Amino acid sequence: MKNGLTFFPKGVHFFRVSMQLLKAYWQETLAYRGMVIIWGIHSIMVPFVLMFVWLAVERGSNSPYQDGDYILYYLAMPLVMNFIDCWTVFTFPEELREGYFNRQLLKPLHPIWGHVFEHIAAKAFQLLCLVPIVFSISWFMGDYLPDIDFSFRKIALLFFALLFAVVLRFVMNTTLAMTGFWIEHVETLNLVFNQAIWALLGGMVTPIETLPPIFRIVTDVLPYRYTLSFPIEILRGKISNGEIIIGFVVMVCWLFLFSLAGRALWRAGLRIYTAYGG
Amino acid sequence: MNFRTFSLEFPRHARILIQFWKTSLVQAMEYRVNFMLGIGANAIDFTIGLVQYGFFFSVANSIAGWQKDQMLAFYAIFMTIFSLHFIVLFPNLEAMSQLVNSGALDLVLTKPISVQFLLSFRKLSFDEMGSFFTSQVLLLGLWATGRIDVSAQNLFLFFGALFCSFSFVYSFFLFLMAIAIRIEKLQNMAELMWSFFTFCRYPVDVFPRWVRSLFISLIPIAFITTIPAKALTVGVEPSTVIWGGFLAVVFLFAARFFWKTAIASYTSAGG
Amino acid sequence: METSSSIVTRNLCRTFEVRRKSEGFLASLKGIFWPRSNFVRAVSGLDMEIQTGELVGFLGPNGAGKTTTLKMLSGLIFPTSGSISVLGFQPFQRDYEYLGRISLVMGQKQNLWWDLPPIETLAIHREIYNISQAEFRARLDELVEMLEIVDCLDIQARKLSLGQRMRCELAVALLHRPQILFLDEPTIGLDILMQKRVRAFLLNYHERFRPTILLTSHYMEDVIALVQRVIVINRGLKIYDGTLNELSKAARLEKILTVTFQSIPEGFSPLAFGKLIFQEGPRFQVKIPREKAAETASNLYSTGKVLDLTLEEAPIEEVLGELFAS
Ligand SMILES: Nc1ncnc2c1ncn2[C@@H]1O[C@H](COP(=O)(O)OP(=O)(O)OP(=O)(O)O)[C@@H](O)[C@H]1O
Ligand SMILES: [Mg+2]
Numbered sequence: 001m002k003n004g005l006t007f008f009p010k011g012v013h014f015f016r017v018s019m020q021l022l023k024a025y026w027q028e029t030l031a032y033r034g035m036v037i038i039w040g041i042h043s044i045m046v047p048f049v050l051m052f053v054w055l056a057v058e059r060g061s062n063s064p065y066q067d068g069d070y071i072l073y074y075l076a077m078p079l080v081m082n083f084i085d086c087w088t089v090f091t092f093p094e095e096l097r098e099g100y101f102n103r104q105l106l107k108p109l110h111p112i113w114g115h116v117f118e119h120i121a122a123k124a125f126q127l128l129c130l131v132p133i134v135f136s137i138s139w140f141m142g143d144y145l146p147d148i149d150f151s152f153r154k155i156a157l158l159f160f161a162l163l164f165a166v167v168l169r170f171v172m173n174t175t176l177a178m179t180g181f182w183i184e185h186v187e188t189l190n191l192v193f194n195q196a197i198w199a200l201l202g203g204m205v206t207p208i209e210t211l212p213p214i215f216r217i218v219t220d221v222l223p224y225r226y227t228l229s230f231p232i233e234i235l236r237g238k239i240s241n242g243e244i245i246i247g248f249v250v251m252v253c254w255l256f257l258f259s260l261a262g263r264a265l266w267r268a269g270l271r272i273y274t275a276y277g278g
Numbered sequence: 279m280n281f282r283t284f285s286l287e288f289p290r291h292a293r294i295l296i297q298f299w300k301t302s303l304v305q306a307m308e309y310r311v312n313f314m315l316g317i318g319a320n321a322i323d324f325t326i327g328l329v330q331y332g333f334f335f336s337v338a339n340s341i342a343g344w345q346k347d348q349m350l351a352f353y354a355i356f357m358t359i360f361s362l363h364f365i366v367l368f369p370n371l372e373a374m375s376q377l378v379n380s381g382a383l384d385l386v387l388t389k390p391i392s393v394q395f396l397l398s399f400r401k402l403s404f405d406e407m408g409s410f411f412t413s414q415v416l417l418l419g420l421w422a423t424g425r426i427d428v429s430a431q432n433l434f435l436f437f438g439a440l441f442c443s444f445s446f447v448y449s450f451f452l453f454l455m456a457i458a459i460r461i462e463k464l465q466n467m468a469e470l471m472w473s474f475f476t477f478c479r480y481p482v483d484v485f486p487r488w489v490r491s492l493f494i495s496l497i498p499i500a501f502i503t504t505i506p507a508k509a510l511t512v513g514v515e516p517s518t519v520i521w522g523g524f525l526a527v528v529f530l531f532a533a534r535f536f537w538k539t540a541i542a543s544y545t546s547a548g549g
Numbered sequence: 550m551e552t553s554s555s556i557v558t559r560n561l562c563r564t565f566e567v568r569r570k571s572e573g574f575l576a577s578l579k580g581i582f583w584p585r586s587n588f589v590r591a592v593s594g595l596d597m598e599i600q601t602g603e604l605v606g607f608l609g610p611n612g613a614g615k616t617t618t619l620k621m622l623s624g625l626i627f628p629t630s631g632s633i634s635v636l637g638f639q640p641f642q643r644d645y646e647y648l649g650r651i652s653l654v655m656g657q658k659q660n661l662w663w664d665l666p667p668i669e670t671l672a673i674h675r676e677i678y679n680i681s682q683a684e685f686r687a688r689l690d691e692l693v694e695m696l697e698i699v700d701c702l703d704i705q706a707r708k709l710s711l712g713q714r715m716r717c718e719l720a721v722a723l724l725h726r727p728q729i730l731f732l733d734e735p736t737i738g739l740d741i742l743m744q745k746r747v748r749a750f751l752l753n754y755h756e757r758f759r760p761t762i763l764l765t766s767h768y769m770e771d772v773i774a775l776v777q778r779v780i781v782i783n784r785g786l787k788i789y790d791g792t793l794n795e796l797s798k799a800a801r802l803e804k805i806l807t808v809t810f811q812s813i814p815e816g817f818s819p820l821a822f823g824k825l826i827f828q829e830g831p832r833f834q835v836k837i838p839r840e841k842a843a844e845t846a847s848n849l850y851s852t853g854k855v856l857d858l859t860l861e862e863a864p865i866e867e868v869l870g871e872l873f874a875s
Contacts, residue, residue, distance in 0.1 A: 034461060035469075042473045049476050049484075056342035056484035063337055185312050188319045188405070196326040206333045215333070287645070294676040301662070301669050308664075381658040388623045390648035391677050545565060546626050 017109065018117065025114075025121035033125070040126045043085065044133065047077035050205065065210050068146040069236065073207050075138050075145075076232045082126050084165050084227050086173040088115050089190045093180030101273070112174070119170070148237055157244065161231040164251045169227040171255060175262035181269030203229030209238070220246070223254040291395055302402040313404060320408030324357060328416075342483035347425040350416065352481060352507040357413035359443055359503060360475055364406035367451045370398055372468050374458040383459075384546050394537055397455065398448075426511050438519045439506040445526035446498045449533035450474055456533070456540035478502040494518075498525050555729060555761040556599040556622065561631035562785075563592040563617050591617040593785040594631070601728075602759040606766070606776035606793075610873050614785040615765040616655075619731045622763070623653040635729060649678060652727035656737035659714070660721045661706040667717040668702040671724060678725035685724075692720045695750055712743040719747070723754065732764040736771055748774045769865045783873050796872075797862040803836040808849055809857040817852075831856075836863075 029036055051074035055067055065073070092115070095101040104111040138145060176194065180186045199205055202224035209229075211219065219225045230247055233239045239247075306313050331353065335346050344352065374397065377383045387393060420426045428436075454467040482493045482500045493499040501522045508514050569585045592614040599605050609615050620626045621633060624640035624647070633640055638647035662670045675685045693699055696716040701709055709717065715735065722730070735751075736744045748771055755762060766772060772779065772793065779796060781789035789796060803823065810817075810831040819825045822845050823837035837845055842860055849855055862868075 038467075038469050038473075042469050042476075045473045045476045049480060052484045052486075053341060053480045057334075057338040058340045059338055184309055185316065188312070188316050192319045192322050192326075196323045200326055200330055200333065205330050206337065210337050211333065212336055215336075290676070290679055294673065297673050297676045301665060301673065304669065305664055381655075382660075384620070384625055384655065384658055385653065385660045387625050387643070388648060388651065388653045389677055390645035542627060544626060546620055 018113070021113065021117040022121060025118045026125070028118070029121045029125045036122055036125055037129060039085075040082070040129050043081045043126075044078045044130070046204070047074040047081070050074055063210055064238075065207060066146075068144050070207070071141055071144050072146060072148070072236060073232055075134060075141070076235055077204070077228070078130060079127075079134055080162070080165070080228060080231050082123055082130055083162055084169040085123070086119065086170045088119075088170070088174045089177040089186055089194065091115065091118075092174070092177035093184075093186045096180050096273075097184075105274075115174070116170075146236075148235065154234065154237065157234050158231060160248075161226075161234050164248065164255070165227045165231055168223060168251055168255050168258070171258045171262060172223060172227070175258050175265060178262055178265035178269055181265070181272055198224045198228070201225060202227060203232075207232075209233060209236075221250065223251070223258075226251045226254070287392070291392065294391060294396070295399055298396075298400040299402050302400075303404075306402075306404050316405035317408040320361075320405050321412050322408075324409045324412045327353065327357070342481055344481050344483070347420065348507070348511045351420055351426050351511050352503065354413040354417040354420070355440075355507045355510065356479060356503045357409050358417070359440075359447065359478075359506075361406040361409040361413065362444075363447055363451070363471070363475075365403055365410065366399060367448070368468060368471070369401040369403040371451060371454060371458070371471060373401060374455055375467065378459055381547065383544070387541075387544075393541065394452070394534070398452065428510060429513070432509055432513045435514055435516060435519050436506055436509040439501065439509045439514070439522060442498070442501045442519065442522035442526045443503070443506055445530055446501055449526075449529035452533040452537050456537040459540040459544055475502075478504075481507070494521075498522065498529065501525070553601050554598050555601045555603075555636055556597065556763070557634045558595055558597050558618075558622075559632045561592055561595040561618070561621065561633060562590070562629045563614075563621060563626070564629045565589045565591055590785050592621070592628075592782075595782065595785070595787055597780055597787065597790065599761060599763065601761055603778065604755055604762045604764070604776050606764055606772045606779040607782070608765070608772065608779055608869060609782040611767075612784075613782050615782065616733055617785075618782075619653065619733050619763065619765065623651055623731050624648065625653075649725065650727055651729040651731065652722040652725070653731045654718060654722045654733065654735050656715070656734035659706075660718055661714065663707050664705060666703045666705055667698075667709075667721065670706070670717075670721055671702075674721055674724050680725060688724060688726065689720070692723060695753060696720055697746075712739050712746075715739060715743075715747065716750075719750070726758060726760075728760055730760050730762045732762060732766075734766055735764070736766060736768055744768060744770065751775060769869075773865065781869070781872060788872055793865070794862075796865070797868045798839075803863065804839050804842045805834060805861045805863055806837050806842065806845065807832070807834045807857075807859045807861070808855060809833075810854050811856050812854055814852045814854050 051070055054065075054070040054074070059065075092101075095104065101111070104114065173190075173194065176190060177186060179189065183189065201219050201222055202208075203219070207229065208216070208219050208225050219229075226247060230251075234244065328350075331346070331349055334341070334349075340346075341349060377386070377397070386396065389396070421428065451471065454470055458467050477493075477499045482490050482504045485493065490500070494501075505514055505518060505522060509519070565588070566586050567589055569587055595614075595618060607615050607618070617626070621628050622635055622640055624643045627641045636647065636650060638644055640647065660670065661667055662673075671685075671689065674680075675682075680688070693702070696719060698713065698716050698720060701713045701717055706714060706717070719735070732751075736747050739747065751762070751764075752775060754760075764771070764775060777792060779789065779791070779793055780787060781796075805826070806823070810833075813831055819828070819833050819835045822841065823835040826834040826836060828834075846858060846860060849858060863871075
């Protein structure tokens, strides 16, 4: 590839390099375990509080969600959030600001891989802490939870929905992070485009399935729903086949769009960066 | 520090603080576009928060007994406290682990000044001014249109409760600052602060009864937003606010003690 | 006042607890739940006494405990045991009056506000130390002139060169005219010229205001140029306290004899009286035991073929190396 950066290091080595990177990032995750655990706690807290809010709400008669549905929804949410969580939008601009990015450029490996493996390591560790907590809560709440079946089809769908969600969110955030080549504080953009709107239209505050049809037009077209609510909807199993197919199609479109935009920003940004120096 | 030294030291500390804030402003003004962008983005963030309630009440009639207008007042008060914390405390908490890791804390400790005071307030962040002012506008709007109706007694209790609220937020903040000194590798204490605020974003009435009484009696979550908002909208018992004041004093002293022991055990790596 | 002690420590000790890191996946997981720690004795039983107005060098190899001692003296960290009295204060009580009279400069850490020009940091220090505006101006002008930093004051600290930054650091540290100055490697990372300038400044400053200065440095030129007295520590223990000249005597090192002959005398062998360092035609340099030095020199002169002969102490680095090794 251009700039002497190999996107995929030559075939045979890639596996070894990635194993090495994973190991290194695992060590680093352990070193910063305090931080990672705090973040894990945080990602449980928000859905947990929202669950209580919804249980305390006096609902209109036509609400499709009952108490059990809300409990299921907000118990599954921390797990999904753990998978899709992405912080390149914080780390990448910081790398640029503090000058670590120069070091990344010197390595014979595309800098994106560092971020990818860092995410994998941190999430694996978080999952280790999260799964026991979520499962013990669901065991306690077992009586309230609606029945859900785990057919092979559903597990496969869930797997792909999650995978696409993870990749989509990563690509979205990283694309936004690329604007860091031009903008000093990407966090501000992130606050609006990623966090506030995401919480609203992704289904964090209000489950998407309970929204009135007018809002659904917006949520179903924008990418936010697919990075949070969609996998849980599949888990709950009340979503129609047609909707699932449309969902995947929309996801692929956004993925395609963001990948293109991200690549373009990366190239342009790199040209500026190398021209003006870090 | 006894009262005499306090009254002697206070003017000097106030002057130092003003100097620090001036510097913060100068620094923020250096990137004027960012400055405006940050404030704008926060106003938008605030508005999206409002839209959340629109979503909420499109599905719900009331939340644990709170009607729509009361919820809006609640939101405005929450954002007031939340954004004040972002303006005054948060940048300092964020800078803390950096300060410890880079060893700059060493040099701060050799200055003839209250380290707690200096490190708690020296930085200001102006971004959240957007949320702060917007929430004041919302609150005034609610009052002007008669959606909330405030008696003199309620207003008095409201300010009392607000004072407790600030004290609790500050104690929690100081507690985290102290942890940042002890555990060098723990960055992003700020996230813990957010988790804490997550519980304050909605009325404590949504929680089961035992959690609610816990939040009023021992862990003062209820005093952060729920009690001030109640005081303003429907009124609270004076005894509740007095209890809050008592707890606030206890928490402030405990946090101060914890901070002092942390400073005493500081080992100052490197060099 | 002139002869009273500014700094007195008695049996000063400091121990650090250090967590041990484990290698490997399982071990590192285990380390989370069952951390193991070691104890490091950074300073053990240090006694010292420094008079008001003295300029003392504090020497020792890496990890000797110099910085730790300075941190205890400036009230940053508590001693594990022992007593300290500086200007009659106990530093770790962090009395404002005490802190207002001292200053700590660390070559590797900075006071300057990273994103701001030094003048802003100075303004903040003016408030912290309660200096009047007129006094501030006068002192600042003086320091700026002595340190030659007129054109650095308005530039963001992050954009200053290391040398400029260090000099600005010194200006910040000296603004309140401390009676006691702790300097921890103030010349680290500077080029030779800049080191010289900082040294000249420190001498000049000491001459003018007579503060008590305790200085650490790994550059022997600093030590030779600045201090009359050195305290040497190694692994937390004091191994020498006295003048620089006496140091080599204390180390009982050999002297260095350099001799140039008109023509090399018959049967002359440098190995007969010492270790040969180098030979270059008729020029020899030999290490000889100090008690034999005078005798050897006169013997050589008596051959009548000596063009030039010098007897020197071993260089200070070597003296220290010898001291540290023992
Ligand atoms: N905060 C700390 N925690 C743990 N160990 C420490 C700490 N500070 C110092 N040490 C240890 O104490 C010993 C003395 O360190 P110190 O920094 O005083 O040495 P030094 O004489 O200043 O060395 P140098 O010339 O390299 O700066 C070292 O072994 C060091 O590892
Ligand atoms: Mg040192």
